[in-house]
Amino acid sequence: MEYKEHNYELIKEYWNRYVAGYEEMPEHLEGLDDRVLNSWKRSKLKANPFETNPPLLNQVELENLTKEKQDLIKIAVPYMIQFYEIAKNTTQNVLLTDAEGKQLKNISANNKDLLEIMTHASVANGSNYAEDVCGTSSVSLSLYEDSPILLRGYEHYRAIYHNLACFSLPIHSLGNKQVGCICITGPLDKYQPLVSSAGLMMVHAIENELRLTQSNFITDIIAQNFSQGFMLFNSQHNILRLNDKAKALLRIRQDMVGHEFEEYFLNDFNEIIELEKQHEKQKFQYTLILKNGLQIALSVLAVPIKENNQEDMFLLIFTSVGEANKEASMKVGYTARYYFRDIVGESEEIKKVKELGKLASKSSSSVLITGEAGTGRELLAQAIHTGGERRESPFITVRCGSVPKEMMEIELFGDDENSQIGKIELADKGTLFLDEIENLSIECQVKILSYLRTGMMENGKKLSVRIIACSQKDLLHLVSVNQFRSDLYYKLNVISIIVPPLRRRRADIRPLIQYYTDRYRKMLRKDVTNIEKRCIEVMTNYNWPGNVRELESTVEHLVNMASGHVMKFKDLPDEIVTGYLSQKYIGPEEEVQKIISPEKVECSEIIKCLKREHGHMKTVATVLHMPLSTLYRKCSKYNIDPKNYREW
Template sequence: MAKAWNEFIKNGNISYAVRTEIAKSWRRCMELNVDPMGGKGNSKYKLPLKIIIERNEELISVARPVMESLHSVVAGSGFAIILADKDGYIIDVIGDTDIMKMADELNFVKGELWSEKAVGTNAIGTALFLDKPMQTIGAEHFGIKQHIWTCSASPVHDEDGNIIGCINMSGKFSSAHIHTLGIVISAAESIQKQLALVISNKLMNITFNSICEGMIVLNEKLKTKRVNGRAVEILGVMDKDLKEMDIVQLMKTVNFNEIIKGNSISYNNIECDFHVKGKIVKCIINAVPMQVNKKVIGIVITFREIQDVHRLVSKVIGYNASYNFEDIITQNKKMKDVIKLGKKIAKTDSNILIQGQSGTGKELIAQSIHSYSDRKSGPFVAVNCASIPSELVESELFGYEKGSFTGASKEGHPGKFEIADGGTIFLDEIGELPLDIQSKLLRVLDNNKISRLGATYEKQLNIRVIGATNRNLKEEIKKKNFREDLYYRLNVMSIETIPLNERKEDIDILVKHFVEGLNVKREEFHKKVTENYINKLKEYNWPGNVRELRNVVERDYYLSDDNFILCCSDEEKIYINDEVKAHNEEHHIVPIQILERETIKNALEICKGNMAKTAKYLNISRSTLYRKIKKYNSN
């Protein structure tokens, strides 16, 4: 081989005795102007060792044990084990003293580039170039100073088949053996498998610790083997402490023994109490068995704080505020003062009482306060206290534990206060609450804790309460219908809404706003309001306030024949006859039947008795129209 090398260097001729891979490598080296009289590592391509080590840290940490194991087998045989990165830079070396001395003389050390362009044909550089295992013996090396060496190298790949490094065994020429290459190939495969395992473990750990749920893994003896960071955070304990806790005592309502026995028992989305160092943490849990070959080897428990679940439920079913102060349409000074006050109150965390007539926008103001506050990302839960049957008020507001009464859900049920945790609860028509519930509400306002029906403990909440009523609560206190202490506890901040008859300058902009919304909703219409129409509306007293105004405008919008909205009723009265007006004056309410009868009557007059056209304007079927006419004619 030495003769063939000399012939190539002098005349460029390749002997048939030279392997194809070596011959091609020699030609590449000649084209790269590599010095055949050299072959030692040089400073031309040198990089700071620290940088090279840092960017190959994972490869080094995985390969090092393999290299040590391999060296323990070949120790004393005169071989060095060398690890290079994907470019050919040497990043780790292990070897006997005598061979390491030879390596130093050749500059075959950490930080040196051992590619073909740097030192010519060699096992590391050529293996990386060809992406295949290579063995170079003696004069097969392009650089003459390497002719006393034999080297065997194999590339190391990642899971995607990309070269990430190279493992090499180098020794004296006289120690050359074909088995050396096989040993190196096995070492490269071992490194690749170990790297894949390390990466897989890292991905598993990253996944384990990045999921939003707490996770506890138990073995078959119910001993905690792993917990993730979220579990530690939710339960408020240290990782080490949680692993040492008795899971059976921690979660008393879960029958872990039955799960371990393999009785096809699992817990899915079940409410569970964690008893942690004297406190109770309520969570929604899943507890499922881990099975291998049909044998249960452990249990995986995942859980979320019930507050997080409630927050998610709130988003899904619409427990959020839709309005803010910019949605309140007004030119009235008093109303602007209400908005200004509302913004100030929103920045506090005090309880609020909103008082005013029906239809004056009490909930609109409550939602705006929530949207303007620091709680805006939390739920906004609105409850109409008058609409809940008295026997269900407590369970609806404060929830109940499983089995607390006949017909109760077996998992228990959170009340509106729990769902509103972290946000705002709006108790509309709060004056309708029964006295016994008022007493319980007072306790909630005092300490922000609630106790479910049938529960033996209280749960701390972070919640703001906004109450609203159209009643005169001071009068209700005198009548013993409302607790005086609750009134003062709730009325920390007070807002009085302005009735529409005191802000008639807003009728113009409100009507135009309602009409614009109707025009957008019904593309086939594009109606306008006249000054005469606005003036007629301003003549009315509006006992139903903005809500009544919106309803009247909507009726007139659909019942007007042309593009201009008209008052579709008697010119001196907007929509109500004397009978309706009498009801308004006496009770401040209009029975639905009277409004419906008047609407049908006016529609028939406008449509000149055309039943099909009347039904179309009223957006009902002709059969429904006939039935209603028959009903009202019989009264």
């Protein structure tokens, strides 16, 4: 779906002339959608563009309307909430109307600024957005044109909507009749095109479910849980319906329809009914016992179904406990997001790293990545995963330094007693990334080594997991002091990749600065296109002890601080300028290390003050509470030339 480029000032002029003013509207206005113009014409004699208190349904009218539209509300609201959970950081408000444009429900962030905007725009349940009431609105135009409509700013007829961007989509029933409308509303300056795609997906989902509901109420429940097993019972506990997934989970091949629950299971069905009442539409764990004594642990959702206000059916939706835990864990986001193209750099050093990474991605052997913090070890690990045959499978990360040692074994290998699945099993068919593996306990090292040798868990389950480990430390040294097993080291170090620190690949600094500048100027909506010469000099020569992570943070800081198109030297963090000047005027890093601690601190303070006071020695001496002659003597001692700061 395409929209014309939005010219805010031009449309504002049109609105002032033809809506607020008295000029006759022409047949066409360049830069304004003809559908909007035609709606303005229809609205001219019906709605007041300056109305601030549009009519609302009274409480009784609203209650009657929501009751009448309860099926639509019941289906739409969960998708609205789901959309809001995704879009809340973009300060979007989602509302549902009936086919006449009357608001039924509203989902909004608990955001003070957004709430104020919505209140100012009189967005409330019972509001009427019909064209003959409020003029051109995205809701009314979407219903009139039977099409998705995006209105921004002055395209709205009513003035109270001029600071909003509104995207509306009609909702259709099984017979393709309009039954309502979804409107996604937010501040004009925070509108994102992603909202349109997400809105289309949401309405498509609502329409699909609405049509299923109209076709068959039971089919609707099944459709919401199609990936799980289900069994439908009547009030006498006879099986009315079940799917193949249920048969597979229950290890039953014959047709169970028409048979009683008790013919197959030793459990008391009334026990399940009582558990449903306790959990109130929440899943619970339950063990079904077959007649042959086999016990099957399930995660169950029990749903009593009302037909004509009679609870005469009962639906069980279930999956195995292991699958339920695995599904829940996968939803956390265990996927790799980065590719080799995301590794920014032009140096020979980083090219070599990429070459080794690409070779590793074609193999299933273990990889050991070493390098300082912030160099991009995990990015490389993800690129190896996405570059290989396992790209469609999970990429599971275990931060060995963050998990308490006493919990690490459960984290990796799970806990059968509590039905907790381990990360190594979650990584089956994919990659297990062990970050800071030097923190792994000896006990866990033994178990990891056992898996690498056999490909099997202790319970005999065979897995296919590729292991990539990374470390900040010299693992061979840890081996020599008996803090890391040598046999595990050699099993992991089949393919070894060392990611060099940024100070060893300075050719990558400028491309990285450009990359992060582009990212954050878009993210922060700042028109930053250049960097001051003095600023780039410092950044390209600074040693970056925090590596790429520190550089990224610095660029984000500079973009935030920029008041125009240029990132400036004056906005660099003091510690970076101080570090750079220490390198430049005191000597190389090796010599800096020779300065005893108090002198190093004193030197850094002098440099900070010189920078802050633009080289004015008298002011610096006053700030540091020392005689001017002493300050000159100390500058000479530390090889600091005050003249170098006067232009800054």
